[in-house]
Amino acid sequence: MNHTAAAEATEEAQGAIPPSKAAGLRGHPWLTLLTVAVGVMMVALDGTIVAIANPVIAHDLGASLADMQWVTNGYLLALAVFLITAGKIGDRFGHRNTFLIGAVGFAAASAAIGFAGSIQLIIVFRVLQGLFGALLQPAALGLLRGAFPAEKLNMAIGIWGGVIGASTAAGPIVGGLLVEHVSWESVFFINIPVGLIALALGLWILRDARSEKAAKSFDVPGIVLLSGAMFLLVWGIIKAPAWGWGDARTLVFLIGAVVAGAAFAVWQTRAAEPLIPLGLFRSVPLSAGALLMVLMAFSFFGAIFFVTFYLQNVRGMSPVDSGVHLLPMTAMMIVGSPIAGVVMARIGPRIPIVTGMVFSAVAMFGMSTLEAGSGSGVMSLWFVLMGLGLSPVMVGATEVIVGNAPLELSGVAGGLQQAAMQVGGSLGTAVLGALMAARIDNVLPGKWAAAQLPPVSGEQYEAVKQAVQVGVAPVQPGTPATVAQTITQVSHDAFMNGMSLAFLTSAVVAVAAAGLGLLTKRGSTDAGPAVHI
Structure with a gap:
């Protein structure tokens, strides 16, 4: 075999054939990016659009709070538990087939939810959605890893991240409009045309990305x-x-x-x-990238969870209005992700990641100073800074994890990246929620007594505390206007105390993540995987 033929064989084994050598448009890197972005857009959109529909679903089907928690938790559990295994399935059977099955399955499960007549069936199909979503995401990253050379992978992941940011941003607005003007079922039906487009593009464009070194058994x-x-x-x-x-x-x-x-x-x-060769973690950058993803998700998703309560319950905004107020942050993520990819392609991920986490820490600290009456301009400033900070971190950490893994483990690496984000987000929401609840429990009785409000105790106090923890003022019908105003002020002050502590904690975690970012670096070229097992 001559040198050129050998080079082509190596490129084919590594899933990096240039588009000119592929059959027609199949395997074209940028069209591959377009295809996987359409598929992952369903999952990203679903992450925020369903939250808007939950109250209407509960009302229409007579679901309890526990039922509605299972609608969310069933999906998250299935996604988190199956991600790494789904990545291994892609490594073994090919990321193209795995992606196509994930796209069709996710759309079908979405349709089934729309036609379900009971909350129990919705929970079952939400679990199926999580399983198919787990197939989609690592496969998408595996396809990008196989289609793009190392020096362009950052740029591709940056654009991919921008699509996810745009879909996440559109979720509350699109969901609010659909629920208000169509029905809650339409929130799920919207995934059907998107899934069909992903399937059609996938069959036409995607070329399998699978290494000859991939494991032959499970x-x-x-x-x-x-x-x-x-x-x-x-x-x-x-x-x-x-x-x-x-x-x-x-x-x-x-x-x-x-x-x-x-x-x-x-x-x-x-x-x-x-399933996961432990030699994979001999790569310090890959290990640092995975932990960085956990800390980033802890800081961001844990803190941003409370912003929706602040906007809707403290500021009195509708779901659509609150989505619009979050646009400065998500818009910066949409714009910043591709730019971050271009910058990293030139100078590597380390400096952008560290800078991004510093920006995020400053934004978190700034948001800890918000008050119940803070203006939209102040909020937008911190949202913009947070979006600019998160863009290079999400793009860089993803590239560090996937790019530092050999091609035969690219699916596992993609699953590891997504699993790290799920665990970090769940942990952040739970830990910061506990800190916030403890802070409110500490300050609420004193503020209540200082305002000379009627004393409450026992079950009454628990109900008041539960309401205040989500920013709701526990004003009973028939309460005099002046007393209601005082209750509202005390409740919102206590909530803001708790939210401030949550954001301060997030800022500290972001600073720690910035230090961890110093250990990251770009993955090696396609010719030599960064990790040898």
Whole structure:
């Protein structure tokens, strides 16, 4: 075999054939990016659009709060538990087929939710949505890893991140308009045409990205142990705010997660073809990127969770208005992600990641100073800074994780990136929620008494505290206007105290993540994977 033929064979094995050498448009890098962006757009849109529909679903179907929690938690659990295994499926059977199955399955599950007549069926189909969404996301990153050379991967992931940002931003606005003017079912039906477009483009454009070194069998014990560990961890985190962090049930789940995780690590050293070869973590940049993703998600998703309560319950905005007020942040993510990709292609990810986390920390600190009557201009300033800060971090950490993994583990690396984000977001929401609740419990009685409001105790106080924790003033019907105004002021002051502590904690976590960013670097070129196993 001559040198040119050998080079072409190497490129084919690594999934990096230039578009001119591909059959027609199949495998074209930028068209591959367009195709996977359409598919992942469904999952990103679904992440925020469904939240708007939840209150209407609960009303129409007579669902309880516990039922509605399962609508969200069932999806998140399925997604988090299955992500890394889904990535392995892509590595084994090809990311193209995995992506297509994920796109069709996600759209079909969405249609089934729209036609479901009971909350129980909705929960079942939401779990299926999570499973198919888990197939989609690592496969998308695996396809990008195979289609683009290392020096252009940052740019591709930057554009991919911009699409996710745009979809996330559109969710509350589109969801609000659909629920208000059509029906809650239309929130799910919108995924059907998107899924069909992703399927058509996928069949036409996508070329399989699979390395000859990929494992030929499945590590079934490893899948069971890792799935069990992820389930125990995420479920323990989700339930901790309700049960209490020191409650025996919480500890059983968290300790069980540690035990299952340790058993998984031991098994990986003995398995013939392990699910996640532990040698993957010999790459310091990859390990730093995964931990960075956890900290970033903890800081961002944990803190931003409370912003919606602030905008809707404290500021009195509608869901659509609150979505519009978040546009400065999401717009900066849409614009900033592709720009971050271009910059990283030139100078590498380290400086943009560190700078981005510093910007995010400043934004979090600024948001800790917000008051109940803060103007939109002040809010927009911090939202803009946060969007600019998060863009290079999400793009850079994703490229560091996926780019520093060999092609035969690109799906696992994509699953690891998404799993890190899910765990970090769940942990941030739970921990910051616990801190916020403790802060409100500490300041509310004093503020209530200082305002000379009628004393409350026992079950009454618990109901008041629960309302204040989401920014709602517990004003009973028939309460005199002056007393209602005082209750509202005290409740909002207590809520703002708790939110301030949550954002200050997020700022500290962001600073720690900035330090971790110093350990990151770009993945190696296609010719030589960064990690040798």
